[in-house]
Amino acid sequence: MSQKNKVSVIIPVYNGEQYLEETVKSILDSKYPSLEILLIDDGSKDSSPGICKKLCAVHKNIYYFCKSNGGIAEARNYGLERATGEYVCFVDQDDLIEPRMYSSMTERIQKTDSDICLCGTAKYSQGNLVEYESFNNEVLEKSAIYNRLFLTMLYSCYHIPSFPNLDRTFPSIWKGLFRRDFLENNHLRFIKLIDYEDDYTFLAEAYLSAERVVTISEQFYYWRVNLNSESYSFKYISDLNSKYKCFYNYYIELLNIKGVPKKEIENWQTLVATQYLVDNVENIVSHNNPANIREKIHCLTNIQKEYNEIKKRVSIAKLRKGVIRKRVILELLKYHIIPMALVSTNIMNVIGSKYQKNKLLLLLEKEFKK
DSSP, X not given: OOGGGOEEEEEEESSOTTTHHHXXXXXXXXXXXXXXXXXXXXXXXXSHHHHHHHHHHHOTTEEEEEEOOOOHHHHHHHHHTTOOSSEEEEOOTTOEEOTTHHHHHHHHHHHTTOSEEEEEEEEEETTEEEEEEOOOSEEEOHHHHIIIIIIHHHSTXXXXXXXXXXXXXXXXXXXXXXXXXXXXXXXXXXXXXXXXXXXXXXXXXXXXXXXXXEEEEEEEEEEEOOTTSGGGOOXXXXXXXXXXHHHHHHHHHXXXXXXXXXXXXXXXXXXXXXXXXXXXXXXXXXXXXXXXXXXXXXXXXXXHHHHHHHGGGOOGGGBOTTOOHHHHHHHHHHTTOTTHHHHHHHHHHTSSOHHHHHHHHHHHHHHHTO
């Protein structure tokens, strides 16, 4: 294996002491002969720095970088600027990979001369795997990338009017292997506009820039269901409204620059307005929100008024099967009982142990995929 086929694996690390070694071990077990692992410590306050240094001392292809805390988007960009491989991928600090991941994906991306390779993924908890996202073995050109990857991610949990039978694709960066020269030539970097959309914006720009994407059916990436991670925690964002405006303006500019049809932009504007209301409700009822009950109810009442202004454009019926949380919030808005969001959230916060929550989550996903 020549050096030009090297894969750079970028792992942002923040207080990841519980699973970090297990994650790195799963990557080293791949036995891929040309591999570098970049551990980007984003200001951890636990024993993660010591674990990173120990791994570097044992493995010559592991590199440790320490920076002040700036968030996962900044940490990934920090890694991109230091990656030397021909290919780049991203792994979260508590996840696992299948040993054949890098050999299979580099082989497919080379044979098809693609810019990106995407693999299937699964959720992992207590030794159980539940399919999260799946693909067929195929090569997608420009129009297929737009319809089957970009639009299905753009519409997210809603059915696409022009392609109602297409499955949803998720904005998860770790399913992808990217040619580094493709990323550099298109100036692709992660952008933090709200707090959680950096995968979404990165993949949107990547899909709209790629000439060819190859997908493979195997599930190579395992997303650990860790209720302590950011993926399962709703942080209170004090300036959510202003951040949403930045996100909206950025995305409108991107869609126009890339020549996305006016009708699709209008559809997206309706969807993002709906998502804005849902995110605001979740933000208000967040346990990190310092407001008292009276203040929260006042804020929820204002959201109710905003919903009433766009309710004719919101179609709950167009939500995909299995979309629970958004459906519940929109139904509460529809029937003017949104203060119930406070009650339902408090109930969920006291249900069972973390193990029971994980088990319940996986069982629900199995049922809704039937």
